[in-house]
Amino acid sequence: MGDVWQSMTGRDSFYVKHLWIGRRGSFAVALLSSVFISVPGVGQQAGAPSPGATSGGVASGVAAAPIYDSQKRPITAGGFVDSGPVVFQDVTKSAGLSGWQHKMGTPEKKVIVETNGSGVCLIDYDNDGWLDIYLVNGSTFDALDGKEPSPHAALFHNNHDGTFTDVAGQAGVANDRWGYGCSVADYDNDGWPDLFVGNYGQNRLYHNDHHGSFTDLAARAGVQLGNWSTGSAWGDFDGDGLLDLYVAGYVHLDRERIPISGTKAVNFAFCQYRGITVNCGPRGLLGEPDHLFRNNGDGTFTDVTTKAGVEDKNRYYGFTPIFLDVNGDGKPDLVVGNDSTPNFLYLNKGNGTFEDASYASGLALNDDGREIASMGIAAGDYENNGLIDFFVTVFGDDYKVLYRNDGKATFSDISYKAGLAQLTIPFVGWGDGFIDYDNDGWLDLFMVNGHVYPQVDQHDWGTTFAERSLLFRNVADGNSKSRRFQYVPAVAGSGLADVIPARGAAFGDLFNDGKVDVVINPVDGPPVLLRNVNPDHHHWVEVGLVGGLKSPRDATCATAFLTANGIRQRQDVLASGSYISANDRRLHFGLGDAVNGGSLEIHWPSGAKETVVLPAVDRIYTITEGKGITGSLCAGKTCDEKAAGSARASETR
């Protein structure tokens, strides 16, 4: 372990760009002088968690020994190198995002509803071919009581020039409720993406009115609920061509019985983390059940949770649900990440019901047989074997879990073997994604981090409220066919060295340059936009899918396999993911040095299969079910076929 961290931290020097101190909620950007120190080793190593241990009300391992860098900074907020490839650049300010602030409760985080943070959704709401950004905001008890203005969500319109403008007010999506998660789908098949927002309070179903504005139709649709919803997912589980909605519930929070340590609301229990009093839960608190809503096709939905066999009887603490085809039978299955309780995997039986395969699949628990505090879920085929794998972020003092798909909906936790376990133990993980940041054709991993207890900054525990992100590169595991992940050092001053109390994160090509960027929604502060500036010159293709008459029009849960450059990659159209967020719905494929766009085999939700040859690289294609390529963008503009043809000829000569 020490050696591993030394390789992470032991280049030349360390430097902190920001130090975001969550204590008392002040966003203190302490720009430290550039302190360059020659590298010693690192501190103590964290031990592997043992079964059955818990921290506070959250599932985790035993308290790990702290790890420090040479400047005595906890590894969660330090360990930077001063040279090396810069992969991400923080362009938040220049992009115009820094003026918006997330706010969730008070800085002390006395109640669990104040600390979990919100999601972020990438949505091309105006269908101009450029991703816009929806950032969910939280709220405060004072705002709920009318004593102060409610925080607003942001909808940042993409200006196509690297900048964004917040249009949430005029678009009618400010929410003004205590917001948590969001998801993106065209639930009425009108060709325009809609937005669902899960709240503590009533939810929003923002219908896209096609003119830059939305109308909240949640009440009419019957999906408002009313206590604490978090993440949501969309998928056509019954094959009628209409997208259905799954809404995860977290804790049932009663304003009259706020769960504060030592009070009657928690049976006079003292809620502690490493011996200090912290906010209570989720364990010990009544959960809020999940719901599955069937789309009736007339703007309304029917709650079919029990009928479909996905009843959350034990009221687990749900965060991130995703509909996608796990077992390759062409029908969307449902995976749900639950905090400190077993995860769900429901396999679609094709008759309007699901089979609960949570334990049998191996996804419910980690390899030690422990429940984990699932926050974010990355879904992707990191081995390029056609099977969807999952990477699940969890609490600190615990390793983050890579579930490899062994086929037939069974999974193995191979976190240690893949190189993802030891390094991730000190961090409290949230949003995560499988992204091919270097366009080499293999999915890498990105995760954002931040603690839930601001009190950790007052103790010498080797962890911090604000934490840095982690990036891992997918590499071959020796001479074998298997893959492992290699830590990518955070270069001081780069986006990977941002130290923030991150929560939601979404991944997508915001600049239409073929590189996957990251938007982060930290708790109690401005968002962070990390632009992918990795110095590779690899080629790529992206594909937006449009479903035909028997598929959902936005092709949610379609699966596509691109054969190019000697490998076969899989991508899925997903409406949700990461931590209660939504990524770019377009499929992204890195091609390495290949100059051939390859052949794309599409498995449409209708069951139809179609193969389309992509004529050129470095383009964003639109493919319509049964019609082939119906559009293409080059550098964000309609491709000039003549020029593209010349360029190709020139490359092949």
Add this chain to the structure above:
Amino acid sequence: MRLQAVMTAFAKGTAMAVLATCCLLQAQSGNTLLKPAEIEKLFPATVYYDGQSAPAQLRNSGGVKFSDGHYVLASLVDTSGYSTSLASKYQGYLITEVPLTIGGKHLAPGAYGIGFVADDKFVVTDLGGNTLISQSSKTESGLSRPRPLQVTADQAGGFRLYSGRRYVQFAR
């Protein structure tokens, strides 16, 4: 490839045979292993220990109904309200109507705290948090799909109380 398939079938067959043997042994002795759904009807929703009550995690429970109708039940507990030092050894709750031997040590009928702790130890404490039994636990590395807590039959007789892959043997 064919050999692998044969080996896989053999392994599955062996596992089934072991499982069948365990079940047969239990059926012969008239003892019944209990699942969480059955324990939910018997086990208190919250349990008292060291000055506090805490919810039992009945999804993670197991037990035995003996042939004479007596029970031994165990469940994990949400111990977030306890100090770290106490929570480290109080992870679950054990209720036994009959005297047990745990690793050769005697345990009288009653309610207890239990925990799998550091150094491969299993501890039983009284409701005041005092250690009554500290016994070495074993690890079954090859156990597939371990659970946070489960009770199984031991082929050598008696039963096993598991936390993940760690376990202790107990018998009446």
